[in-house]
Amino acid sequence: MKTKAVRLYGKGDLRLEEFELPKINDDEILAKVVSDSICMSSYKAATQGTDHKRVPNDVAENPIIIGHEFSGEIVEVGAKWANKFKAGQKYSIQPAIYYENGPVGVLSAPGYSYQHIGGDATYVIIPKDVLDQDCLLAYDGPGFYPASLAEPLSCVIGAMHANYHTTPGSYVHKMEIVQGGKMAILAGVGPMGLAAINYVISRTDRKPSLMVVTDISQERLDRAAEIFPESWAKDNNIELVYMNTGNVEDPVAALKELSGGTGYDDVFAFAPVAPVIEQGDAILANDGCLNFFAGPSNTEFSAKMNFYNVHYASTHIVGTSGGNNDDMVEALDCMSKGLDPAGLVTHVGGLNSVISTTLDLPNIPGGKKLVYTHKNLPLTAISDFEELGKENAFYAELAKIVAKTKGLWNVEAEAYLLENAPEI
Known part of the structure; x- marks a missing residue:
């Protein structure tokens, strides 16, 4: 063949x-x-x-x-x-x-x-x-x-599973986020952050009671709140709060106040930015775990960490890079049960x-670039469908379909593309 x-x-x-x-x-x-x-x-x-x-x-x-x-x-x-x-x-x-x-x-x-x-x-x-x-x-x-x-979602799943906590007097690490605990996802409304929000709320086996998601772009935060509203989280027994730390004079103090003064059991840093890492370290609760999720390209990347708290408050850090086979299986199972x-x-x-997209990927804004390999189509932002649709019936129809899901790609849009887009 x-x-x-x-x-x-x-x-x-x-x-x-x-x-x-x-x-x-x-x-x-x-x-x-x-x-x-x-x-x-x-x-x-x-x-x-x-x-x-x-x-x-x-x-x-x-x-x-x-x-x-x-x-x-x-x-x-x-x-x-x-x-x-x-x-x-x-x-x-x-x-x-x-x-x-x-x-x-x-x-x-x-x-x-x-x-x-x-x-x-x-x-x-x-x-x-x-x-x-x-x-x-x-x-x-x-x-x-x-x-x-499933592979990028498995990275989020693996990160949640990799967090760990301890029991005073024991050296046994208890893997996973704290059930009913407090979680912060910093710089958390990029594509992978959105996947994390979706997974945390959709889980049925374990979830926090509070999840605070931060960013410095109000536009991105508003978009995240539109896709994953606080009301949906509440229906799943999670208090979800979106916070613009760029508009807060003292983000650490504001985040601690949201936690009720205790700090957070599980903190995830979704950007390889030193101030974000240091902010995450500063808001850890006793026995809190900071997960450095975003991989830096700079081999010398570093950030400060409070080692007084490491010693006396048992704070700790973990990093994950990808999910394993079990995480992939879980990702596929989640999606077969409705997680989109x-x-x-x-x-x-x-x-x-593919060639132009791959070689220029760092300069193309947005999240995942999804390619249908039997089709001949230019790489196109979903947000551009409506404008392109003014002169192109194919994109006009796609714009109508994604409007049903608040501008998100969906199974109906995929089916229409596979049926109507030109072959490669």
């Missing part, structure tokens, strides 16, 4: 090409890709080339397919896996497979290391490396884009837009 895919040949060298996939072996699966969410990690791989730890040294001769947040449908199943998977089944992929015999050893991953699997393609071969690690995950929920966003991660998505496009 022929596939069209964006392949990496070296630093900044991405090419959209059509080529023949080999016939699958008994321990492989042929799959159609429907959607891929372009990640900053793909930008790093594309710009670093063989300097990237997951990219093989021979990509100039054996190019790899980029993209690792993808979903689609299984087309053909090798004999070894016929009892577990079937044609027509929807899927997602956990890319962090850590397979010791992969192209770059344990760091091998779809979207970085393989010639025949990556999200920015029309068809791929899912190798035994992925299947042996149980990293091909069935998805039974609506649409395809939620499964593409559409708040992450701000742009949609086709396979033809």
